[in-house]
Amino acid sequence: MNIHEYQAKSILREAGVPVPAGDVAFTVEEAVGCAMRIMSETGTDTIAVKAQIHAGGRGKGGGVKIAKSIEEVAVFAEQILGMNLITHQTGPKGKLVRKLLVEQGIYQKGVSEVKEFYMSILLNRASGTNMIMYSPQGGMDIEAVAANTPELIFKEEIDPLGIQSFQARRIAFNLGLSGKAFSQMVKFVIALYGAYLKADASLFEINPVVKNSSDDIFAADAKVNVDDNALFRHSIIEAMRDRDEEDPAELEASDNNLNFVKLDGNVGCMVNGAGLAMATMDIIKLSGGDPANFLDVGGGANAKTVAAGFRIILKDPNVKAILVNIFGGIVRCDRVAQGIVDAYKEVGNISVPVIVRLQGTNANEGKELIDGSGLKVSTATTLQEAAHLVKSVV
Amino acid sequence: MSVLVNRNSRILVQGFTGSEGTFHATQMIEYGTNVVGGVTPGKGGQQHIGLPVFDTVKDGVLATAADVSVIFVPPSFAADAIMEAAEAGIKVIVCISEGIPTADMVKVRHYLKSYPNSRLVGPNCPGVISPGEAKVGIMPGFIHQKGCVGVVSRSGTLTYEAVDQLTKSGLGQSTCIGIGGDPIIGTTTLDAVRMLMDDVETKGIILIGEIGGGMEAEAAYWIKEHGTKPVVGFIAGQTAPKGRRMGHAGAIIGGADDTAAAKMRIMRECGIHVVESPASIGSTMKKLLE
Numbered sequence A: 001m002n003i004h005e006y007q008a009k010s011i012l013r014e015a016g017v018p019v020p021a022g023d024v025a026f027t028v029e030e031a032v033g034c035a036m037r038i039m040s041e042t043g044t045d046t047i048a049v050k051a052q053i054h055a056g057g058r059g060k061g062g063g064v065k066i067a068k069s070i071e072e073v074a075v076f077a078e079q080i081l082g083m084n085l086i087t088h089q090t091g092p093k094g095k096l097v098r099k100l101l102v103e104q105g106i107y108q109k110g111v112s113e114v115k116e117f118y119m120s121i122l123l124n125r126a127s128g129t130n131m132i133m134y135s136p137q138g139g140m141d142i143e144a145v146a147a148n149t150p151e152l153i154f155k156e157e158i159d160p161l162g163i164q165s166f167q168a169r170r171i172a173f174n175l176g177l178s179g180k181a182f183s184q185m186v187k188f189v190i191a192l193y194g195a196y197l198k199a200d201a202s203l204f205e206i207n208p209v210v211k212n213s214s215d216d217i218f219a220a221d222a223k224v225n226v227d228d229n230a231l232f233r234h235s236i237i238e239a240m241r242d243r244d245e246e247d248p249a250e251l252e253a254s255d256n257n258l259n260f261v262k263l264d265g266n267v268g269c270m271v272n273g274a275g276l277a278m279a280t281m282d283i284i285k286l287s288g289g290d291p292a293n294f295l296d297v298g299g300g301a302n303a304k305t306v307a308a309g310f311r312i313i314l315k316d317p318n319v320k321a322i323l324v325n326i327f328g329g330i331v332r333c334d335r336v337a338q339g340i341v342d343a344y345k346e347v348g349n350i351s352v353p354v355i356v357r358l359q360g361t362n363a364n365e366g367k368e369l370i371d372g373s374g375l376k377v378s379t380a381t382t383l384q385e386a387a388h389l390v391k392s393v394v
Numbered sequence B: 001m002s003v004l005v006n007r008n009s010r011i012l013v014q015g016f017t018g019s020e021g022t023f024h025a026t027q028m029i030e031y032g033t034n035v036v037g038g039v040t041p042g043k044g045g046q047q048h049i050g051l052p053v054f055d056t057v058k059d060g061v062l063a064t065a066a067d068v069s070v071i072f073v074p075p076s077f078a079a080d081a082i083m084e085a086a087e088a089g090i091k092v093i094v095c096i097s098e099g100i101p102t103a104d105m106v107k108v109r110h111y112l113k114s115y116p117n118s119r120l121v122g123p124n125c126p127g128v129i130s131p132g133e134a135k136v137g138i139m140p141g142f143i144h145q146k147g148c149v150g151v152v153s154r155s156g157t158l159t160y161e162a163v164d165q166l167t168k169s170g171l172g173q174s175t176c177i178g179i180g181g182d183p184i185i186g187t188t189t190l191d192a193v194r195m196l197m198d199d200v201e202t203k204g205i206i207l208i209g210e211i212g213g214g215m216e217a218e219a220a221y222w223i224k225e226h227g228t229k230p231v232v233g234f235i236a237g238q239t240a241p242k243g244r245r246m247g248h249a250g251a252i253i254g255g256a257d258d259t260a261a262a263k264m265r266i267m268r269e270c271g272i273h274v275v276e277s278p279a280s281i282g283s284t285m286k287k288l289l290e
Helices: A005-014 A028-042 A070-080 A142-148 A165-174 A179-198 A228-233 A248-255 A274-286 A303-314 A333-347 A363-371 A383-393 B019-031 B057-064 B075-087 B102-112 B157-168 B189-198 B215-226 B260-269 B278-289
Strands: A022-025 A047-051 A064-067 A100-104 A115-124 A129-135 A154-158 A201-211 A217-219 A223-226 A259-262 A267-271 A293-296 A321-328 A354-360 A377-380 B011-014 B035-039 B051-054 B068-071 B092-095 B119-121 B127-130 B134-137 B146-153 B173-178 B204-210 B231-236
Touching: A005 A022, A005 A100, A005 A179, A005 A223, A022 A028, A028 A047, A028 A070, A028 A100, A047 A070, A064 A070, A070 A100, A115 A142, A115 A179, A129 A165, A129 A179, A129 B102, A154 A165, A165 A179, A179 A201, A179 A217, A223 A228, A228 B075, A228 B102, A248 A259, A248 A303, A267 A274, A267 A303, A274 A293, A274 A321, A274 A383, A274 B157, A274 B204, A274 B231, A274 B278, A293 A303, A303 A321, A303 A333, A321 A333, A321 A363, A321 A383, A321 B157, A333 A354, A333 A363, A354 A363, A354 A383, A354 B157, A363 A377, A377 A383, A383 B278, B011 B019, B011 B057, B011 B075, B019 B035, B019 B134, B035 B057, B051 B057, B057 B075, B068 B075, B068 B134, B075 B092, B075 B102, B092 B127, B092 B134, B146 B157, B146 B189, B146 B278, B157 B173, B157 B204, B157 B278, B173 B189, B189 B204, B189 B215, B204 B215, B204 B260, B204 B278, B215 B231, B215 B260, B231 B260, B231 B278
Parallel strands: A267 A293, A267 A321, A321 A354, A354 A377, B011 B035, B011 B068, B035 B051, B068 B092, B092 B119, B146 B173, B146 B204, B204 B231
Antiparallel strands: A022 A100, A047 A064, A047 A100, A115 A129, A115 A201, A129 A154, A201 A217, A201 A223, A259 A293, B127 B134, B127 B173
8 A cells, every 4th residue: 555755654663763753735725834943943944845746756846945935835825735746656647636745855065975875765675574774865756876886886685584783783884884874773763664564564665764954864755555455453553644645536446445457458357266367457468459457357256246347447548349258166156247247237228348258167148148238248168269259349 | 106195195174174174075086086084173073075074284194194185275274284294204195275365375385395294285276186196185186197297286276177188189198286375385396397297107298387487497407408398388467567466376477587488498498388378388289199
């Protein structure tokens, strides 16, 4: 699950990771109020006004501004709230900004030079352990750093027993720190790893980690993904889900317990099983079409789930045909076929051609049921036949 | 022969009295699998579908000499069930449960290092079947046929698809291993491929992978050096977008190396017969073995 930066920072703060003072604001007035409070509490003379959307690249898109006065906070908040923010991660349509993070500025010049680092925590699938990835080159696109100067990317594998102090020290040394900044970074790394475990996160990306002019360390930005499978033990984090940030079709699918990913092709598909669903998308492509979605109806394909699947797929005006691909194992094909017939009646005028491929348990009974229903549905039993039928309609 | 499970395997079902455990244990027994009992904490001493129930895996092992377990417990308790099975001396632990938190699996993987004689298959997998001998999992038994092709796959229904093609082509299967769709799993693609290469009954191997992770590439490089049998490969997700999870927790493209295209290229370079369409898995293997 994705969460906003202000929510991510609340998780970090709770776990003792230093983050700039800040609060979420939904209106210009709230933003000004937050800014005044932060200025008086921290003595900062700058305030960061940051658009809160589920996408990176907000700064380049004009969604992050540094205000030098309360008046500027109001101006920037007015500009950013309600704007349609387009970044390399939002796609060309962009995303509506509904809220802001108003935050203490931490880039003031002083005795010591301000520095930006990169730090992320993620699973190393090959070793089955978490690792901390970090770089002295912070504040920029880490993929570019990895491509141009791979020697500036460091990795620290963390044993399941926990992070050790020597590892945190090694990280601080590799980042070129000494004195107070060094000891602050050691504390920062240990607290950050603790926060990662505590939240059952699947990704922490702090870019940048900032060392300010007083040699204090802060998480200046925070991207946090949480393991969906662990949400059952994190009710506070589960409540952070922002339905406004999700694609409406994907939202409806998740409300119906369907596993759905929206794509931009012209042939919709509905399949039981994730692997077969991906393979079905590939078959659509090989047959000259482009998959409009990934949709796994799971093991319990019935009239209700199939009807929901049809409705969700048909919301997309680009869809020119739908391929239903079911391999019946424990699920009986005749039951699924009945589900398709019922769903057809429930959804009403399905105007695009539907191809149903049934294989496995009671496949013939299922095929007969559909063929005898009078519906304009073509049926297939082998994958190859289904592929040919797709080819004939695209 | 066959690998992992056979007619002599003695199987315990963890989560025996739950609805999933009851249904699939019954199906396994009907297939002819040697299920010797089950475990449900608090129900020890009872009988369920004609077999003894034990409070702990250890009790079950002592009473029945079970050497294989299959896990149907809910995901929040599944990591514990895996570790309990290893501690009790189970040799092959097949975990069907889907949705185990990754942090729990980090722990499990670490724990299992102390039990080198226990092999975990899964989680989030359909299980293992050696047709005609033992079905340890949730796959439909009737589509299988005893034969000479080993199948390794991260998926459920896509495996059934390949199995169905192999059965209809007359080749059949020696053992089908569903290794699971999670980011951390017990038996890797390479582990499964090695077992099948060493199995005298297996004449060819079907390797079904998907986007995400580096397991297929790892297996491919090994096959290039040590492979002795034809391998047909398919990677699901050629049309999957980057950064989106495609159903399986582990099916997500992270970088340039774990796309379907990259995996297919590496597999081809290593001498694996990679098919673009899952419809030609069976026919390709048939040609190779003729």
